[in-house]
Amino acid sequence: xxxxxxxxxxxxxxxxxxxxxxxxxxxxxxxxxxxxxxxxxxxxxxxxxxxxxxxxxxxxxxxxxxxxxxxxxxxxxxxxxxxxxxxxxxxxxxxxxxxxxxxxxxxxxxxxxxxxxxxxxxxxxxxxxxxxxxxxxxxxxxxxxxxxxxxxxxxxxxxxxxxxxxxxxxxxxxxxxxxxxxxxxxxxxxxxxxxxxxxxxxxxxxxxxxxxxxxxxxxxxxxxxxxxxxxxxxxxxxxxxxxxxxxxxxxxxxxxxxxxxxxxxxxxxxxxxxxxxxxxxxxxxxxxxxxxxxxxxxxxxxxxxxxxxxxxxxxxxxxxxxxxxxxxxxxxxxxxxxxxxxxxxxxxxxxxxxxxxxxxxxxxxxxxxxxxxxxxxxxxxxxxxxxxxxxxxxxxxxxxxxxxxxxxxxxxxxxxxxxxxxxxxxxxxxxxxxxxxxxxxxxxxxxxxxxxxxxxxxxxxxxxxxxxxxxxxxxxxxxxxxxxxxxxxxxxxxxxxxxxxxxxxxxxxxxxxxxxxxxxxxxxxxxxxxxxxxxxxxxxxxxxxxxxxxxxxxxxxxxxxxxxxxxxxxxxxxxxxxxxxxxxxxx
Numbered sequence: 172x173x174x175x176x177x178x179x180x181x182x183x184x185x186x187x188x189x190x191x192x193x194x195x196x197x198x199x200x201x202x203x204x205x206x207x208x209x210x211x212x213x214x215x216x217x218x219x220x221x222x223x224x225x226x227x228x229x230x231x232x233x234x235x236x237x238x239x240x241x242x243x244x245x246x247x248x249x250x251x252x253x254x255x256x257x258x259x260x261x262x263x264x265x266x267x268x269x270x271x272x273x274x275x276x277x278x279x280x281x282x283x284x285x286x287x288x289x290x291x292x293x294x295x296x297x298x299x300x301x302x303x304x305x306x307x308x309x310x311x312x313x314x315x316x317x318x319x320x321x322x323x324x325x326x327x328x329x330x331x332x333x334x335x336x337x338x339x340x341x342x343x344x345x346x347x348x349x350x351x352x353x354x355x356x357x358x359x360x361x362x363x364x365x366x367x368x369x370x371x372x373x374x375x376x377x378x379x380x381x382x383x384x385x386x387x388x389x390x391x392x393x394x395x396x397x398x399x400x401x402x403x404x405x406x407x408x409x410x411x412x413x414x415x416x417x418x419x420x421x422x423x424x425x426x427x428x429x430x431x432x433x434x435x436x437x438x439x440x441x442x443x444x445x446x447x448x449x450x451x452x453x454x455x456x457x458x459x460x461x462x463x464x465x466x467x468x469x470x471x472x473x474x475x476x477x478x479x480x481x482x483x484x485x486x487x488x489x490x491x492x493x494x495x496x497x498x499x500x501x502x503x504x505x506x507x508x509x510x511x512x513x514x515x516x517x518x519x520x521x522x523x524x525x526x527x528x529x530x531x532x533x534x535x536x537x538x539x540x541x542x543x544x545x546x547x548x549x550x551x552x553x554x555x556x557x558x559x560x561x562x563x564x565x566x567x568x569x570x571x572x573x574x575x576x577x578x579x580x581x582x583x584x585x586x587x588x589x590x591x592x593x594x595x596x597x598x599x600x601x602x603x604x605x606x607x608x609x610x611x612x613x614x615x616x617x618x619x620x621x622x623x624x625x626x627x628x629x630x631x632x633x634x635x636x637x638x639x640x641x642x643x644x645x646x647x648x649x650x651x652x653x654x655x656x657x658x659x660x661x662x663x664x665x666x667x668x669x670x671x672x673x674x675x676x677x678x679x680x681x682x683x684x685x686x687x688x689x690x691x692x693x694x695x696x697x698x699x700x701x702x703x704x705x706x707x708x709x710x711x712x713x714x715x716x717x718x719x720x721x722x723x724x725x726x727x728x729x730x731x732x733x734x735x736x737x738x739x740x741x742x743x744x745x746x747x748x749x750x751x752x753x754x755x756x757x758x
Contacts, residue, residue: 174255174690176682178267182255183686185262188226188239195246195463210246210463211235213455213491215564220705227685229698229705236701237694238685244694248409251689252276275403282351282404285343286373286381289353292337293325293371293384302326305370308389312432313512318439322372322413327386329368352383352399366397372431374399374449375415382410385431385450396430398450408454411446413438417464420444424467426499426523427453427485428507429478433471436508440516442523445471452481458488469526471499473506479536486529490564498532499523530572533559543580553580557587561594621699622665634723635666639673640707641717646677648717656721660728669700 189205192198198205198221209219209230218232229236235245243254253276259266296302297319305326309319318324327334335345335354345362348354354362369386376382383399399405411417413434417425422444428434430447437445444465448457461468470485472478482498489496499522504510511519527535534556541552553576560572573591577584619625625632642652658674661667672691676683688700710716 174252174266176687178264179255179686180682182258182262182264183226183239183684185264186239186258188228188242189221189223191239191258191261192221192228192242208493209233209235210459213459213488215491215493222705222708225685225704225708227701227704229701231705234702235694235698236705237697238689238701240686240689241694241697241701244689248406250275250279253279278350279403281343281347282402283380283382285338285347285351285353286383286404288338288341288343289334289351289384290323290325290371290373290381292334293327293366293373294323295325296328296333297324297326297370301328304368304389308370308387312436312508314435315439318435321416321438322435323375323381325371325373327364327366327369327371331363331367334364334366335362350402351404352402369397372412374405374410374412376410377415377418379415380404383407383449385412387431396450407449407451409456409460410449411457411460412449414446414460414464417444417446423465424469425461425465426469426471427461428471429473429481433507436511437471437519440511440519442516442519453485453488455488455491458485458492458494461489462492462494465494467495467497469497469499469523470529471501471507474501475505478506482529483533490529496529497526498529499526500532530559530563530568534572549580553582553587553590557590558594561591561598621695622663624663624665628662628727631662631724631727632666634720635661635663635670636703637707637710637712637720638717638724639666639669640703641712641720642670642673642677643683643704644712646683648714649674649677652717652721655718656724660724662724662727665696665699 189198192207196207196210196219198207199217201220204223205221206217207219207221208214208217209232211219211230212233212235214232219228219230219235221228227236227238228242237245240251240254240258243249243257244251247254247257249257256266297305302325309324314324335348338348338353339345345354345356349356349362353365355365356362366384366386368390369388372385372387373381374383374385383402383405385399386397388395388397398407401407412431416438420443424444426437426442426445428437428445428447434445434447446461448454468489470482472482472485486496486498499507501507501510501522504513507519510522537555537559538552541548543549543552556576557573560569560576563569563572569591570588573587574584576582577587622632638652638656642649653674658667658671661670672688673683675681676687681687685697685701685704688697692700
């Protein structure tokens with residue numbers, strides 16, 4: 172839908188970017204601006220700057236930037252219209268419905284409504300005679316009626332078109348069902364239900380929308396679990412099962428489990444601060460999502476080898492996201508669900524309290540593999556111990572663990588730290604060597620998706636950005652600039668597009684604040700515009716510097732013309748000379 176400039180202005184006045192951003196991340200004052208760890212990529216040093224004077228933000232680490240609407244689009248995974256509505260609801264405004272329907276927003280709305288109807292169908296099917304087998308499975312897993320209702324658990328009938336027939340009666344098409352990944356289209360063009368003869372776990376986002384489903388078989392068929400693929404409303408790498416409940420828990424930490432049943436078993440036992448990934452290993456996006464709600468996470472993966480490998484990978488992601496990770500050591504059971512059934516909720520609570528930080532847990536398992544009474548074994552143990560602590564980011568933490576090893580093996584702490592630093596230098600050299608090989612092979616070549624020509628013409632692109640910045644801040648110079656240079660004379664296509672857009676806005680008397688570019692630019696393009704504003708804000712842009720920028724571009728254009736003329740034949744050159752003479756005569 173088209174949203175009026177007057178309403179966007181009203182929304183902009185009501186939504187202070189500092190207040191909005193600080194509700195997701197911790198902001199710290201740095202001069203006249205504020206900085207924070209960027210929620211859009213993993214980092215340890217704050218690189219996202221919030222500019223209060225322009226109500227904008229820009230991350231110098233990953234290039235994400237824009238205004239408050241762009242921020243919400245990125246962090247909540249919403250399109251432009253949805254982000255406007257989200258912010259409006261937050262500050263008590265109502266978006267006027269006086270525009271045309273936006274196709275993408277309408278499509279997402281239809282899919283969310285379809286998912287909600289599908290969840291109702293699966294839940295009703297579970298309560299019907301046909302769902303007796305599904306109920307028996309949940310009874311076997313000792314779930315109460317209250318838990319089944321809380322999570323909206325369901326059953327997909329053992330039929331090819333049960334859900335399709337139902338949603339068709341509700342006014343939805345087979346194509347929409349396929350788009351929502353509730354139906355599959357066969358090679359002969361026929362549609363059939365994706366979920367059949369499975370218990371169903373609805374996946375609900377933080378706003379209470381049903382965005383996807385997980386289904387578990389009731390026999391030995393494969394795959395054991397079937398999950399929704401990515402759709403216009405669901406990205407499995409950016410969501411977590413049961414976070415809609417966990418975010419309201421009074422606990423200050425989160426428990427990360429492997430699967431749906433572990434989460435539900437823990438929730439039923441009174442541990443409401445539990446989440447799980449959605450059929451995939453933990454992703455960087457999910458680690459950052461967890462960092463918004465907790466500073467500490469307890470990894471409660473299965474006790475088998477696969478679970479331990481997954482624990483190591485997850486702990487690395489949490490370290491990069493700035494979240495302290497602890498490991499739940501499960502003994503006497505393969506997973507939290509089985510442990511709670513065997514020993515009860517009180518014992519499980521003690522187990523959680525005894526969880527150790529990741530490095531301590533790793534070192535304990537390392538020690539169990541060696542006989543330290545044997546010199547050869549002790550040397551191997553010391554080497555692996557040093558290798559493990561050399562990977563720690565925090566210098567103080569490395570110092571503490573080096574001291575522990577020194578005491579344990581009767582070594583000098585200085586010798587241990589020397590070995591740790593030697594290993595860190597080795598790792599650094601290997602990393603740089605790998606990066607260089609990738610650069611030589613072409614694998615690490617940076618591809619600028621917004622302005623790919625910028626790499627080829629850095630000087631000209633910089634001059635173009637200087638003109639753009641000057642024009643945004645001095646729109647009264649538009650005639651002066653257009654007398655000297657036209658959009659088609661810009662060297663890079665992206666800057667040419669932006670130049671034409673700014674001119675159009677000026678000629679239509681539209682506002683030039685960042686917010687008013689959201690409808691015409693994608694979030695990534697908004698990031699590039701925010702970068703131009705950030706990089707130029709402290710430079711002294713005068714009329715003389717503007718003339719210099721224009722000269723750089725025109726000079727490049729003349730060079731291209733000269734190069735083109737150098738390839739003329741004598742006949743071509745004579746024709747060019749005569750045309751040039753005629754044009755001068757006309758002046």
